[in-house]
Amino acid sequence: MRRAERAIEHLLFACALLSVVTTVSIIAVLAVETVEFLKVAPMTEFLLGTEWTPLFADQKFGVLPLVAGTVLVSLIAMAVALPMGLLTAIYLSEYASAPVRRVAKPVLEVLAGVPTVVYGYFALLFVTPLLQHAVPGLAGFNALSPGIVTGIMILPMVSSLAEDAMRGVPVNLRAGAYALGATRMQTSLTVVVPAAFSGITAAFILAVSRAVGETMIVAIAAGQQPRLTLDPRVPIETMTAYIVQVSLGDTPTGTLEYRTIFAVGMLLFIGTFLLNLLSSALRRRYREEYA
Amino acid sequence: MNAVTAATIRPPVERAVARRRRRDRTFRLLAQSALWLALAVLAALLMSVVSGGWERLSWDFITSYPSRRAAAAGIYPALAGSMFLVVLTGALALPLGVGAALYLEEYGRGTRLERLIEINIANLAAVPSIIYGLLGLGLFVRALAMERSLLAGACTLALLVLPIVILATREALRAVPKSLREASYALGATKWQTVWHQVLPVAFPGILTGLILALSRAIGETAPLITIGALTYVPFVPDSIWSPFTALPIQIFNWVSRPQTAFLQNAAAGILVLLAVLLTMNSAAIWLRDRFQKQGVS
Numbered sequence: 097m098r099r100a101e102r103a104i105e106h107l108l109f110a111c112a113l114l115s116v117v118t119t120v121s122i123i124a125v126l127a128v129e130t131v132e133f134l135k136v137a138p139m140t141e142f143l144l145g146t147e148w149t150p151l152f153a154d155q156k157f158g159v160l161p162l163v164a165g166t167v168l169v170s171l172i173a174m175a176v177a178l179p180m181g182l183l184t185a186i187y188l189s190e191y192a193s194a195p196v197r198r199v200a201k202p203v204l205e206v207l208a209g210v211p212t213v214v215y216g217y218f219a220l221l222f223v224t225p226l227l228q229h230a231v232p233g234l235a236g237f238n239a240l241s242p243g244i245v246t247g248i249m250i251l252p253m254v255s256s257l258a259e260d261a262m263r264g265v266p267v268n269l270r271a272g273a274y275a276l277g278a279t280r281m282q283t284s285l286t287v288v289v290p291a292a293f294s295g296i297t298a299a300f301i302l303a304v305s306r307a308v309g310e311t312m313i314v315a316i317a318a319g320q321q322p323r324l325t326l327d328p329r330v331p332i333e334t335m336t337a338y339i340v341q342v343s344l345g346d347t348p349t350g351t352l353e354y355r356t357i358f359a360v361g362m363l364l365f366i367g368t369f370l371l372n373l374l375s376s377a378l379r380r381r382y383r384e385e386y387a
Numbered sequence: 388m389n390a391v392t393a394a395t396i397r398p399p400v401e402r403a404v405a406r407r408r409r410r411d412r413t414f415r416l417l418a419q420s421a422l423w424l425a426l427a428v429l430a431a432l433l434m435s436v437v438s439g440g441w442e443r444l445s446w447d448f449i450t451s452y453p454s455r456r457a458a459a460a461g462i463y464p465a466l467a468g469s470m471f472l473v474v475l476t477g478a479l480a481l482p483l484g485v486g487a488a489l490y491l492e493e494y495g496r497g498t499r500l501e502r503l504i505e506i507n508i509a510n511l512a513a514v515p516s517i518i519y520g521l522l523g524l525g526l527f528v529r530a531l532a533m534e535r536s537l538l539a540g541a542c543t544l545a546l547l548v549l550p551i552v553i554l555a556t557r558e559a560l561r562a563v564p565k566s567l568r569e570a571s572y573a574l575g576a577t578k579w580q581t582v583w584h585q586v587l588p589v590a591f592p593g594i595l596t597g598l599i600l601a602l603s604r605a606i607g608e609t610a611p612l613i614t615i616g617a618l619t620y621v622p623f624v625p626d627s628i629w630s631p632f633t634a635l636p637i638q639i640f641n642w643v644s645r646p647q648t649a650f651l652q653n654a655a656a657g658i659l660v661l662l663a664v665l666l667t668m669n670s671a672a673i674w675l676r677d678r679f680q681k682q683g684v685s
Contacts, residue, residue, distance in 0.1 A: 183422075315610075
């Protein structure tokens with residue numbers, strides 16, 4: 097009996113340890129191929145080069161155009177998700193009645209549950225044609241439309257995490273502001289938001305990480321042209337879309353082209369990993385503030 | 388200079404108060420419209436998909452194989468592939484996720500290793516799905532030689548949704564009252580007997596809700612499956628876990644990437660089927676959660 101109990105405990109521990117094994121495997125898989133890749137393309141060319149043409153006869157391995165594409169789409173996404181998410185969170189946390197909140201929150205969650213391939217369809221066939229009426233010179237594939245749609249996709253994440261942070265602010269602080277005659281707007285903007293600041297920032301950073309890793313929306317609607325530009329009207333390519341592009345073709349394994357996707361993946365992993373760490377450090381801080 | 392009296396100070400104060408109230412109302416309207424705008428986008432998304440694909444949707448569309456002619460093409464192998472994939476993913480993720488959650492919640496002693504595992508799980512939940520695709524490609528497809536099989540796809544998706552299953556299970560376990568465990572121990576039960584016969588049955592609806600939500604995430608995933616090399620043209624239904632496969636989101640992506648309007652219509656119709664499947668799964672999860680909550684109260 098005692099021995100069976102111990103065996104079960106060990107088995108359960110192995111399940112828990114699997115998550116660590118997963119992380120180690122991710123790093124190992126990415127590192128092995130990245131090292132092979134860097135033997136051919138030197139690190140300086142990879143990180144600082146401004147041309148990315150590994151699939152052409154004249155191969156160049158400067159990853160900056162892909163990074164620029166990812167940064168551009170993420171910036172546009174945050175320009176949508178940050179103000180809208182924060183305003184939605186303030187409305188839900190400070191203004192809305194309980195019944196409104198009960199209806200609005202699950203409906204917002206639906207936005208988060210829509211598969212990204214569906215958002216891609218929406219960006220390509222609804223948002224882009226709509227924007228072409230308003231933005232002169234907007235190409236059929238561009239950074240603007242997938243950026244906006246990615247912003248909509250991460251909005252529920254921003255609003256729900258920011259709202260959690262705001263609801264964590266002690267009611268005494270609000271009561272103090274109201275006692276001094278402040279309106280709800282003044283209380284929200286000068287008391288609640290500053291008090292919840294680290295929690296709100298954590299939400300934003302986690303959302304940026306989601307936007308950086310978003311794949312299908314950009315693979316469908318942003319085009320596949322690595323281009324070092326901050327012009328949102330022209331076709332670009334993000335790091336994630338490049339990985340999809342190569343995976344769809346029939347690149348033989350073990351070739352240099354095949355290894356590029358792991359090198360790009362490594363960069364993507366490191367970037368999002370740092371953002372996630374920063375976000376969880378900030379979240380811990382806001383928990384401590386009002387523990 | 389005039390003396391400050393109630394009569395002289397009142398009008399400016401009232402004006403200031405009125406101005407602040409006005410500003411507050413404007414701000415409220417602004418915040419409210421942000422919420423409405425988000426909901427309007429959701430409505431626009433649904434409308435664009437319905438108007439794009441409703442006419443194409445038919446029983447033939449669901450039961451036909453893919454074809455070069457858009458009008459004859461259907462989603463049967465893709466839908467079947469998605470179903471197999473979800474079942475297999477669930478079968479892998481459920482025991483592993485529940486096992487990990489049980490260890491952390493019931494057996495854990497709060498050691499540093501456990502803290503590390505917890506932080507690690509939270510971090511894994513935020514790793515982009517395409518990175519899991521690269522992991523699946525390097526580990527399952529290549530190193531473990533599973534090739535581009537259904538099993539490799541399910542293993543990849545299982546790792547992807549594992550953090551969701553673990554977090555949901557831990558929450559369900561935490562909701563089980565302590566008195567239940569103590570009563571079981573008092574009757575002489577061992578730890579595992581307590582967990583297996585008392586704790587797990589009570590936590591089961593909560594765990595199942597978490598599993599369904601995790602699987603509804605898995606069924607919509609496209610990028611990791613493309614990365615591990617799921618095929619885009621599969622004119623057959625997978626007959627074993629070693630069989631090549633395609634999935635509904637991949638079929639949709641394949642159709643969206645084509646310029647012809649007829650294929651875009653197919654994509655929209657495919658999306659409608661995918662959304663219907665998701666709606667069914669989420670309704671089941673909500674129904675379970677409600678039942679669970681009622682049980683918890685009584």
